Amino acid sequence: MNLATFFLRHRDEIFRATLEHIWLVGAAMLLAVVIGVPLGILVTRRRWLSNSILGSANVAETIPSLALFGFLLPVPWLGERADRLAILALTLYALLPIIRNTVAGIDGIDPAVRESAKAMGMTDRQILFQVELPLSLSTVLAGVRVATVLTIGIATIAAAVGAGGLGEFIFRGLAMVNDQLILAGAIPAAVLALTADLLLGLLERRLRPVKA
Amino acid sequence: MSPDSSREPVIEFRDVTYELPQTNASTHGRLLRDLNFSVLRGETMVLLGRSGSGKTTALKLINRLREPSHGEVRVEGRSTIEWDPIALRRRIGYVIQEIGLFPHFTIERNVSLVPRLEAWPTDRTRARVKELLNLVGLAPESFLERYPHQLSGGQRQRVGLARALAADPAILLMDEPFGALDPLTRDEVRREFHALQQRLGKTIVIVTHDVSEALILGTRIGLLEAGTLAGVYSPQEFLQSADPRSKAYVDHLPTRSRLEESL
Ligand SMILES: Nc1ncnc2c1ncn2[C@@H]1O[C@H](COP(=O)(O)OP(=O)(O)OP(=O)(O)O)[C@@H](O)[C@H]1O
Ligand SMILES: [Mg+2]
DSSP states (O other), X not given: OOHHHHHXXXXXXXXXXXXXXXXXXXXXXXXXXXXXXXXXXXXXXXGGGHXXXXXXXXXXXXXXXXXXXXXXXXXXXXXXXXXXXXXXXXHHHHHHHHHHHHHHHHHTSOHHHHHHHHHTTOOHHHIIIIIIHHHHHHHHHHXXXXXXXXXXXXXXXXXXXXXXXXXXXXXHHHHHXXXXXXXHHHHHHHHHHHHHHHHHHHHHHHHOOOOO | OOGGGGGSEEEEEEEEEEEOTTOOTTSOOEEEEEEEXXXXXXXXXXXXXXXXXXXXXXXXXXXXXXXXXXEEEEETTEETTTSOHHHHHHTEEEEOTTOOOOTTSOXXXXXXXXXXXXXXXXXXXXXXXXXXXXXXXXXXXXXXXXXXXXXXXXXXXXXXXXXXXXXXXXXXXXEXXXXXXXXXXXXXXXXXXXXXXXXXXXXXXXXXXXXXXXXXXXXXXXXXXXXXXEEEEOHHHHHHOOOHHHHHHHHTOOOHHHHHHTO
């Protein structure tokens, strides 16, 4: 049986697994943005927190993914549902690029722009929302893009704790020494990653501020 | 109003010293030392001085972008550190030396920034922006919708000037506002500004290292030398002063005969 007919025959399964995968990654990214961007902003406001915040995110990033899923399994509320656990683990991986790029984006703004905003009598909030965030949006988005591609890959490991997703095919294929099964997980995952990369890249370019 | 009320000090420096926060002993971070002067209502005080003498730092003390290490800067009779910084800055127009336009805003939004912050009605804001662009010699039709990166350096500088004037602040701080302009445009804008100054009676502190500009625009000239005030002069006094520090500037005034000599 060739690959094409294999894909065709299992298209419903593959489709379901792909949706699961998107759900895991999407939820994780949403959480990571909601947590990471404010943390990044916090770092630019309270420099002394920089080492602990970026340091922790860095440590999370270095834990091997299979091990992280394993570590989180016995945690009470988390271990109850596999997808809950997987989403949290993925969020941890996605945080670092998002925090780092938020800080870099805000730090990269021309100091004269921030100073004139201040001199015009803008409040800290106004400076953040009207000046700093719009001007760093594309850099933040570049972080989201890196994090998304990264998490799409790591999310295949989520199948190891029963969270589903495209990893299911890969693990099954490994167990059964079946290349076609492995590819049924790997190819859609790669397509997802490339698509996300392309779309977010386009968005990033559209939002890039013009240089003065 | 008594005749004296227009002569009250609007800005007062009292024994002001400014040191950089957290400088180690090896670098001397004392940028300004024992400044004492006041600027009266309706007056235009020029701060003249060489590069690095502390002119910009002195301006930033007035709108509390910096706070004095010793002494106090009083604005409208109140020390800047007693002011709510936002309220203080909204009363003070500031033309920043680096221009600092918002790259993601159109010229229209850049100029209307403070009126918007002050929640002016839209049509009043629009009319004001047009009026100001005309004033600085930029045709509104062709500039309103553009972004700062689509302007030349001198045009950007004029937008910066318009932005500072937008909400009609009683006090204006201007840091080399005409530096990027060619001599002809500079004369035009300067003349407009001069007329405006006479008409509106604003209290202005303007920084320059251009002596002729200081003499034309200033009602008084404060000479800064390495962080200290070497003297405060009227333009007449400045021209006639025997002090070698001010004489050095006067001697550098280009006259036609001097230019021809050097050819
Ligand atoms: N944040 C800072 N850290 C270290 N040194 C500073 C800082 N800000 C200003 N200085 C120094 O303080 C001195 C005065 O600076 P200031 O910007 O007030 O000069 P200025 O008179 O405006 O010069 P210019 O005409 O070149 O604009 C300079 O020697 C400058 O290097
Ligand atoms: Mg300066």
